[in-house]
Amino acid sequence: MESKNLEIKAAVQVLKPVSEVYEAIVNPVQMSNYFINDSTGRMEEGINLIWHFPEIKDIDVPVEVGKIVKDKYISYRWDIGDIKTLIEMNLEPYEENATVITITEKGMENNEGGIKWLKENTEGWANFLACLKAWLEYGIHLRKGAFDFRFKK
Template sequence: MALKFEVSMRVSKPVHEVFEAVADPAKLSGYFTTGGAVGRLETGATVQWDFADFPGAFPVEVVEVVQDEKIVLKWEANEGVPEDGQPVVGANYMTTVTMSFSPLDGDTRTLVRIGEEGWRDTPTGLKASYGNCMGWTQMLACLKAFVEHGLNLREGAFR
């Protein structure tokens, strides 16, 4: 079975504004990468993301960017701690994240879809995919609150 998922949310702002809230590291750091983001999401770039809940910056490879339409990323799978309690230092494989941005209602709203795939079909891969599904769902809620209302829902949530 292929381990993959897709989550989505509608944001009440034009597609360009929503896209820039993801592609621009200063904006992304305002609601999602609570430890900061370094580097704009541009095709071929490798950027750094840092999260308060997973301390330590890590690389994110930018595979493809189509302005106001799509962002494709690759990053190392994080399989966490398996049932046997022995920590996984590095999963040594990448997953692929695809974000799409579709204008709605004459470009007054945007449908954002985020899918991720590529985990190993193992108990730890399945658990990791569920964790990332939760994380991307949180990201969409935080994106909506930030773009529509200027709120950072992750402020103080992990420290």
């Protein structure tokens, strides 16, 4: 049996124009309202960043920004522990001032570790999309305090 690499795909419609959704993803000030705590910079093609997440203390997440096409496509690789995967985000205008965002993450082998990653990151991308939608459409910061219980000692 052939061992294929695993891939996550998640999508949602956001009731905002593509330009607003794009800016919310590449701008760290915007991202801090629904995803990261802070970043060493704005997502720009070819640069390396460090992201910090509000629920994970003392962990730097290296991000290598890949190809970016304004208002259409964002790609990057991130290194979480010893797992390095490729994330691709496609933005498509939909009807009146709405955007469909599709996220794909790939790069894990189809084995026990890969299946664990698939479960956790599928949940993570669904959460990312819900938080992005809540922030852009209603100004609600869903992540604030949402995962504290997982990291308390």
